[in-house]
Amino acid sequence: MNLLILAATGNVGGQIITQLQQTGHAVRAVTRDPDRARFPADVEVMRGDLSEPDTIAACLNGIDAVFLLWPLHTGKQLPAVLEVIARQARRVVFLGTGGVPDFSFEEQEWLAHGCGIESTMIRPSTFAVNTLWWADQIRAGDIVEGAYGALPMSLIHEADMAAVAVRALTEPGHDGATYTLTGPEVLTQADQVRVIGEALGRPLRWRELTREEARRRLLADETFPDSFVDVLLDGYAAMLAGPPPTLTTTVQDVTGAPARSLRQWATDHAADFG
Ligand SMILES: NC(=O)c1ccc[n+]([C@@H]2O[C@H](COP(=O)([O-])OP(=O)(O)OC[C@H]3O[C@@H](n4cnc5c(N)ncnc54)[C@H](OP(=O)(O)O)[C@@H]3O)[C@@H](O)[C@H]2O)c1
Known part of the structure; x- marks a missing residue:
């Protein structure tokens, strides 16, 4: 599969890229500053900015599955970004946030699960x-x-969030799920x-x-x-x-290894x- 990792220089995105190294999937990483970012040699790097959805659309050529998180303080562009992803990919894994006052987690979940392609929500502690x-x-x-x-x-350890995301990105059977992780x-x-x-x-x-x-x-x-x-x-x-x-066993249930x-x-x- 061809995978696009947004926020690839971050704690979670960086772990996803590390964990994907062993799987043989083709990985494209998105950052606002490709000159500064450091990735393993076989990772393709592209510039994209979540506040400018057109720049994300330009990264999606040939992509099957996308990892998305939302580091911005407003969700204003979130519907447009999900729309460009749904137009070109067939699967999205979205790590939701409590950090945008204009979109509750439930609204983010509703948008992702309603975007018309396979979707998995991750709700981390x-x-x-x-x-x-x-x-x-x-x-x-x-x-x-x-x-x-x-x-x-x-x-929660970023490696556990990444491990769940990698499963949801690369395996069937996670469509429509919302995984609450602790x-x-x-x-x-x-x-x-x-x-x-x-x-x-x-x-x-x-x-x-x-x-x-x-x-x-x-x-x-x-x-x-x-x-x-x-x-x-x-x-x-x-x-x-x-x-x-309340503790969940979702990390273990999805990945087979305890949190x-x-x-x-x-x-x-x-x-x-x-
Ligand atoms: N901290 C918590 O307890 C908590 C709990 C629940 C959810 N979250 C979610 O997790 C996120 C943080 O994840 P993290 O720790 O993996 O990230 P991080 O290490 O804080 O790094 C931020 C990432 O976001 C990217 N980014 C920032 N602005 C961007 C933009 N305009 N367009 C594209 N990419 C942009 C950065 O990429 P470049 O600088 O390379 O472009 C970087 O990869 C929070 O923003 C929130 O959504 C956090």
Whole structure:
């Protein structure tokens, strides 16, 4: 099959490309900046921008199946992008997002499953890579400061999202499915810090901040986008007020292998904290 991977330089897209290397499928990767992006030699690279659907249409020649995620802060162009994909490919795998206020996950799901070609939706829990927001603090010492330390989450490894996406892209039998993915455990943010410390061989500890203190800290962090600070803290407050996450076995059901733990994720990413 000929596969098109959008957001191919990202955490999930990069893992999909790595995992597809062993499968013998032809892979085309899309990035906004082909000169900067680094891919394995046998991956074809094309320029495309999801905010300009015509540029995506130009990448779809000869493509059978497409991996799509939505990194933009508005879903305005999402219907047009799904339309150009449905015109040229016969299968789409879409990792949905809670990050676009104008399209709920259910609306994204409705659009994808209604686009006229085989479709699979992936609904992931919080990404484990989000814990890299603490990397600077972990490099500087053994304390991680933040708000809502008691917030329980199930963090998912990007390799598990990719493994599910690869199955859905390359095998029959996933049309119409919505796969809700979680990691294998529920951990509070304070516990996440401890588990990352265990993987790194460090006595890491959480220190609770008030919301206002955490807000100031994130605004002062040059690597963290200011526009995302209140969105994140509001999201955490809402999650804390709601029920704790429910674990699913979908990663195991689809791929045959259990979801990777946070400890495994932190071991895989030890260099990112060094
Ligand atoms: N973090 C979470 O907890 C969470 C939970 C649920 C869903 N999600 C979804 O996952 C996404 C992040 O995925 P990720 O971690 O794999 O990505 P990432 O590592 O954050 O990288 C962003 C990717 O999006 C691409 N991109 C950005 N703007 C683009 C545009 N205008 N046109 C085309 N490509 C564009 C970038 O490609 P180039 O720069 O090379 O063009 C890059 O490959 C979020 O945006 C959200 O949709 C996240």
